[in-house]
Amino acid sequence: MKIFRDPITHFLLIGLVLVAINSIWTAWQGERGRTIHVSTEEMARLEKLWANTAGRLPTGEDRQMIIDQYVQDEVLMREAERLGLGDDDTIIRRRLAQKMDFLISDNALAEPDEAELRQWFENNRDRFAASERRSFVHVYLSPERHGAQVDAVAQDARRRLDAGADWQTLGDPFIQKRSYAALPQSEITRLFGTAFAERLFALERGQWSEPIGSAYGLHLVRVETIDSAADAEFEPIRAEVQAAWQEQQAIEARQQAIQDLVADYTVIVEEADSETGDNGN
Secondary structure: OHHHOOHHHHHHHHHHHHHHHHHHHHHHHHHHHOEEEEOHHHHHHHHHHHHHHHOOOOOHHHHHHHHHHHHHHHHHHHHHHHOOOOOOHHHHHHHHHHHHHHHHHHHHOOOOOHHHHHHHHHHOHHHHOOOOEEEEEEEEEOHHHHHHHHHHHHHHHHHHHHOOOOHHHOOOOOOOOOEEEEEEHHHHHHHHOHHHHHHHOOOOEOOEOOOEEOOOOEEEEEEEEEEOOOOOOOHHHHHHHHHHHHHHHHHHHHHHHHHHHHOOOEEEEEOOOOOOEEEOO
16 A cells, blocks of 8 residues: 555654654653562572671561661662762762651651640650660661671771761761650660660660661660659650650651652562562552
8 A cells, every 4th residue: 555655654653663662661661660679689688787787697577677678778769869869879868868857847846735745645654654764876887888897887986986076977877866865775675676775775874885786787876864764744844755756756757758658669579489579568
């Protein structure tokens, strides 16, 4: 037929084919960019780093925490790249942390009404009636970033702290907070694990610790204050209760923001004895 011999027709057909190919490619790239694949090799590497830090093999619960942390880091890195935050790993992570703090600042600094604050205090009275509460700061060192050198990096950071370096300029960005106020041992256990909490409660005030391991990595910790509390009453510690309320709001908002990002991704964890993985959503 003449219509198929017409050069213009050929040109239009080629154009349609190219558009179709581009659409398929774009869709495939988008789907690929929203999938996080944790291979058996990557999982073995992460478990080895964790074991080197913790001094034992990870349990099933530890393994899930390792996966969750890896997925969170990977999602944040991809979102940073998508937002054009730069190519340097340190800059990306620091700017992400700043953006996350900006997103939660309204919740973190909100003023609760009196009834809400009193009710929250009643629901958490045991948190303030603990026999001992500690405020502390920490410098975090990431096994994911430093690999087998994380212990050496931590020791170097410790020497710099002892020499008077500003702790806020050292270490790696941490997904939670770098300073905590008046927490009982039970709350620190919930946040960092039993071994970390026990080590922290054995520290003297004002001195930097040796590296302490948690499921996240290594931490250099300095206890700022040690408070022994009697039965908690609301009025004398109202400011402290509000600070704790705001801290919890900030943590919950940060965690929710991360969960919302992770929910847009498909996570496939490759098992060592199979070729298929589990969807982490």
